[in-house]
Amino acid sequence: MSSSHQAQTSPGVSSNSSSMSNSSLSGSSNHWSQKKHESVLDFSKLSQIDLEKLLLTRLQGGSENGQFVYLSSEFEPAYLNFSTNSRLAPNEIVLEIQSNKISGYTLFDCIDLLGKLYKSNKAITFRSVRYISQHLQHDLRPYLDARFHKGSIDYDLQQTIRENVYMRTVPCTTRLxxxxxxxxxxxxxxxxxxxxxxxQSGELLEYGVYNGHYYGTPKPPRRAINLLSTCSSQLQSPKISDINSKRNQSLNMMHNNVQGMIFVFFSMNGSVLLF
Structure with a gap:
């Protein structure tokens, strides 16, 4: 949990903060940062329908699912036009799109961003991690659990995730x-x-106890995407024109994945979880 205080243990719910220390491998060939690379994808010959298929059938994850945004194992870069020797590959975690740090984005927001970039830029730069090590996997929670030294690459990525998540959800607490x-x-x-x-339902990305009260960061709400009726695949594609980001408005999304409880989540304007 993003707090300057160490969480206290308490019956029922314990902090999910890990005792893992800062990775000392950031300068070695085994650290994920050494596997990060840049690819420039030329969308000029890609139709909007092909783009839509690419976005929803080949992009997966998102913070609403407790994951980084990543490319599916079925992703096929061969039919795409790259203007760099470096190419995106299946299962890669996407960290940046056109200088936008997207770790902690929902899949909806990532699709929305790419749809807007497609309209204004035919060449889009991706920064992704080619190799997924034990220190950087698709699931956000183990990475958020770890403790890293301030100023390290891992610490900065943790902060990016938290900042993006906090703009898309509202923290919860048991205090008055x-x-x-x-x-x-x-x-x-x-x-x-x-x-x-x-x-216990798995809906919290982070949680802990401070001064006898529980604090948690819920997953952002899932947002519906309008689909193309012409797509027969189970993994259908969104209409880019129908995707309208409303970060500065109340989401008013019913988040009812927990049995017997319904919560209403609102978007926040850069709010940060402080205790």
Whole structure:
């Protein structure tokens, strides 16, 4: 959990912070940063329908699923036109798109970004990780669990993930609201039992205990994507024109993956989870 305080242990819910120290391999060939590369994809010969198929059938993950955005194992770079020798490859984690650091983005937001870039830029730069090591996998939670030294590559990536996630969800806590705090906007205020059920359902990216109260970061809400009726595949494609990012408006999304509970999440304007 993004806190300057060390979480206390408590019955029922324990902190998911790992005791893993900062990776000392950042300068070695085994560290994920040494596998990062840049690819420039030329979209000039790619139709919008082909782009839509590429986006939804070949991009997976997203923070709403507790994952980095990554390329599926079925991704086929051979039919795409790259203007660099370096090419995207299956299972790669995408860290940046046209200088936008997307770790912590939802899949919806990543698709939205690419759709907008397609309209204004025919050549789009991707920065991705070619090799997925034990220190950087598709799942966000193990990476967020680890502790890294401030200023390290891993620490900076952790912060990027958290900043992007906090713009897309509202933290939850079991403490009472303070003066001026609004439920569903500053925090979602829960009972201990509700928090425990949320944690056990796997809906929290991070959680911990501070001053006897539980704090957690829920996954951002899943957002519906309008699909092309002409696509017969189970993995259908979105209409790029129908994807409209509304980061500065209330999402008003019912997030009801937890049995017996329904939560309303709102987007935040750069809010940061502070204790």
């Amino acid at each position: 609201p303070r003066t001026g705090e609004i439920n569903g906007q500053d925090y979602i205020f829960l009972s201990d039992e509700q928090f425990l059920e949320l944690e």
